[in-house]
Amino acid sequence: MNYIRMGNHDGCFLCEKIKAGDEEKNLILFKNPSVAILLNIFPYNNGHLLIAPSRHIPGPEEFCPEEVLEFWKALDHSLKALRESLKPDGFNIGVNLGKVAGAGLESHFHLHVVPRWNGDTNFMPVLAEVKVLPQHLSETYRTLKSYFKENPVR
Numbered sequence: 809m810n811y812i813r814m815g816n817h818d819g820c821f822l823c824e825k826i827k828a829g830d831e832e833k834n835l836i837l838f839k840n841p842s843v844a845i846l847l848n849i850f851p852y853n854n855g856h857l858l859i860a861p862s863r864h865i866p867g868p869e870e871f872c873p874e875e876v877l878e879f880w881k882a883l884d885h886s887l888k889a890l891r892e893s894l895k896p897d898g899f900n901i902g903v904n905l906g907k908v909a910g911a912g913l914e915s916h917f918h919l920h921v922v923p924r925w926n927g928d929t930n931f932m933p934v935l936a937e938v939k940v941l942p943q944h945l946s947e948t949y950r951t952l953k954s955y956f957k958e959n960p961v962r
């Protein structure tokens with residue numbers, strides 16, 4: 809994540825992905841003026857999603873009411889998409905606010921949604937993950953994207 813230039817929206821990888829035209833290349837599953845759902849390019853587990861406000865804001869304190877509603881709808885929809893498509897046994901859902909809490913990108917708020925399966929406590933070794941990542945990610949992307957196409961966020 810060291811390519812992120814802090815304090816500069818132009819260098820924010822979330823803003824870049826949200827504003828880019830090519831949704832598949834940027835792993836965008838859904839976006840509207842309030843919120844975006846995308847696959848994390850560095851997944852902790854298969855189907856690891858990020859949900860972020862479309863605006864470059866550092867925390868939920870700055871959400872307008874519309875963004876609160878859209879953000880929660882996006883979470884609800886993401887859980888349904890993951891349950892339906894990948895059949896996880898559970899989820900970790902969380903936010904790292906601030907460097908001390910482990911945030912890789914502090915200036916643009918995002919929620920992690922990590923599907924969990926029974927027996928997955930030993931995550932794929934880092935090297936194996938790097939090797940399988942591209943195909944792994946694009947397959948997961950297509951699976952989830954087709955769910956989002958067939959089931960629009962309302």
Ligand SMILES: [Zn+2]
Nearest residue numbers: 820823864916
């Ligand atoms: Zn941003």
